[in-house]
Amino acid sequence: MSDFGPRAPHGPDMSGTHNPLEDMDVHEKGAFDQLIRPDDCYTQDGIYWADLPLMKKIKFVSSYDALEAKRELKGIWSMTKTDPLSPISHYFRNMVLPGAGLGLEGYVLFSIGNLKPLFESTFANCWKSKHGICNPQWVNAVDYLEIAGIIVGQILVGFLGDWIGRRWGLIQDATIMLLGLVMLTAAWGVTQNGWVICYAWSLFIYGIGVGGEYPMTATSGMENGVGSGKVSTKEDRLHRGRKVTSAFLMQGWGQFFNQALLIILLLCFHHGSGNNPYSAVATQWTYRVSFAIPAVGTLWLVYYRAYHMKAASKQLAAAKKKASVTGYDANSLRLTFKYFGFRILATSGAWFANDVFFYGNKLFQSEFIKVISPETHSVMPTWLWNLCNTGVSLCGYYMASFLVDSKLYGRKWMQIIGFLLCFVLFIVPAFHFEYYRAPENIKKFQAMYFLSSFFNQFGPNSVTFLVAAEVFPTPIRASAHGMSAAVGKSGALLASVLYNYIDTQTKFYVVPWFGLAGMVLTAFFLPDTTGLDLKEQERRWEFLRAGREDEYHGPAVHPKHLSWYERWVLRKGRFYDAERDYQMKVEEYRAEWEAAMAQKVTENEKSGESADTDESLLEGHVHTYFHRTSPMFKGMEKPVTAKQDSFALPPAAEADSEDTYSNEKSSR
Known part of the structure; x- marks a missing residue:
């Protein structure tokens, strides 16, 4: 039977003689x-x-x-x-609650685009006319200020999350979103232009809270699964990606419920009809009630995060304690750019390309609706098709959650293939635009529209959210995620500005190439963290901080878990050595065990007890080996009384030790 070497310093004697040990x-x-x-x-x-x-x-x-x-x-x-x-x-507790903030922000953010055609129909002199009663710059600013607020929140709260802690970042996000929702619900002005200005700035405030949700939800969801000990659980190794993407997909449910509720509210306030003309009263009630409903949910979210998420900063606190850092870890940020600069390029660049695509997907919607319903002036067809498209997107979210942890597919390939298919599904109609606009070919156009929505979610939109936190160390994880998300959201800003100045045909010529760029960035610069234990990444980070990069030999530098650039240009994979890594881990556990035992002995001496009478010190086979080979306990003649059918993990790992699969291993 082949092996990499001795699995522990003392293995079984194969000589045929018997020794009691x-x-x-x-x-x-x-x-x-x-x-x-x-x-x-x-x-x-x-x-x-x-x-x-x-x-x-x-x-x-x-x-x-x-x-x-x-x-x-x-x-x-x-x-x-x-x-x-x-x-x-169980699903509600472990999947819905962690993503509740993203669900609420998805509800509100995408309602802005859903409400715009209703405002244009009801207040045409303000929202649609270039020379109407409202300043067109402020009407356009509704989109720009929303995205600007998100970018500010992503950067600001990302840094605060690494400085003050994940829990306070989460509470702050929910509080700012609540304030923004109250402002949106109560937005008013003496004139319609004043109302638009108030509406735009309310979106800016709300956007700051939304921006903070991205780094805070990703990092806290991931770290709650990992824990703060030295040994992670199988649940984390096998389902970490699913846990984070399941929280992220609540954004899709937020979009779905918003669109469904807007349809219901308009029918209620417009006397059961969804057709023009819309009265100002019906429109005002529709949009204000649609914002008031998530305000109640956000108020509950503030309470939940304040009183039921008190351990959200546990892993960050443990990392800072180990590095003797009390405030913001600026040195870790510097080292991140030194060692992981191209990872930041990959996460931020791919997110930028994805957001251009994500907003570019809306191109299909307006085009095929015009062909299907050329005479309609109602918002209902648009809303109903959007509801259908959101349902397709949800299928993509769930498929991403289902396969993101598969070692045979995983994060990197999911993002590469998603970008590739989005590129293909946009480039085809770009060069055959008039053909696909014809009524007899519109179903092909619809199919490409729905498939682009599916593969955007079952690909870059879900993966960028996950890997922007996963490929960076704990001390700056929220900062790196926030910076990546902010660069990504600037792609949305580019799309919203650019699309106002070019025609639809030109849009189709421009958008596909961002998919190709995202695919190339992912392939060359993004590492594949599928199947990688995040505790290995933290171990490697400790060596990097100490200036001993070449002394780490674990799976975090395995070629599988490095980007192509790290593998072939920087040649980081040359450090991987499984046998040496195993022996180093044994010694690391020994050092941790000896520190814990020394503390225990000191406590016993202070209390007047004898260290060799404490049975808890002699429990487990790992402990047994360290006990009889450590210089600390030479001369202690008390026989070992450990149970022979179990082992105890080092103290730092006890919290994660309950996830054992010994029966499954024996069955294999």
Whole structure:
């Protein structure tokens, strides 16, 4: 049986002679393997999954994924038998609540575009006429100030989240969004132009809170799954991406509910009719009630984050304590640009390209609606088609959540393929524009429109949100995510400005190339973190901070988890050495164990107890090995009384130790 080397400093004696310590060595070896080489990432021979040949890799990953799916389905069935509604409450608690802020902001942000045609129909002299009663610059500023507020929030709250903490960033976001919603609901002016100005600045305030939601939701959702200990759980390694993207997809549900509610409200206030002419009273009631409803939900969100998310900053606090940093970690930001500068280029550049696409997708909508309903002046056809498109987008969100953690597909390929297909679906109508506008070909146009929506969500829109936090270390994770998101939102700003000055045909010529650019940036500069334990990234970061980059040999520098640029140009993969990394981890755990034991001995001496009488110090095979090989406890003759069928993790890992799969491993 091949292996990378000794799995623990003391392995079993294969000579045929028997020693009383041999059984202990066997148990210690298994304990170290389970601790350092978990079976979801390593074969029984101790080979990392990414080191396997292609066919063996497919077999290993597929078999373990099937085992995990079986375990999850069994858990769902067990929950259902106990309480039929418990799976729903579990989904709400673990997927809906973490993404509630994004759901609310998705509801409000996309309502701006939905309400614009209603305002243009009702207040044509203000919103539509170039020489009407309202200043056209302020009418255009409705879009610009909204995006400007988001950019400010993404950068500002990203830094505050790394400085003050994730929890206060989350509370601050919800509070600012609540203020913005109150302003939007109550927006008024002596003249219609004054109302537009008030409306625009209310969107700016709301946008600041929205911008902060991006880095705060991504980082807190990811770090709550990882925890602050040295050992992460299988739940994190196997489902970290799903947890974050499941929170992000609430943005899609926010869009869906907004559009559905606007349709219902207009029918209610416009006497059951959705057709022109719309009265000012019906329009005012429709849009104000549509903003008042999420204001109630946002008020509850402020309460929930203030009183039920008190541990949101746990991992950040642990990282700062380890680095002896109390305020903002400016040194980590400097080192991030030094070592991960091209990652920032990848995350921000790809997000920029995606946002041009995301807003460019709206091009299809107006064009095929004009062909399908050439005589209509009602907003209802537009709203109904948009509702249909949002439903298609939700399918893309869920597919992304389902496959984002697959080691055989994962984040990077999902983003590359998503960008590629968006490029194709835009470039085809760009050069055959009149053909696809013809009524007899409009269904092909519709198909491309819906497919572009699907692959935008099942691709770059979901992945950019995840990887902008995942590929950076904890101390500056929110800052890096905020900067990437701000650059991305400038792509939306570019689209909203550019589309006012070029015709539809030209728009189709321009937009596709951003998809191609996003694909190239992703391929060359974005690392693939699918299947990578984030604790390995934190270990590597400790070496980088200490100026010992060449001494880290773990999976974070495996070629699989590096970008093409890092692998072939910077040659970071040359540091990877699985055997040396294993031995280093044993020594790292020893140092952590000795520090914890020294603290325990000191506490016992102060209380007048004898250290060798504390049974808790002698529990577990990992502890047993350190106990009998550490200079600290030489001369202690008390026999070991550890249970032979279990092992204890080092103190820092105890919180994560409950996620064990020993039965599954034996069955394989």
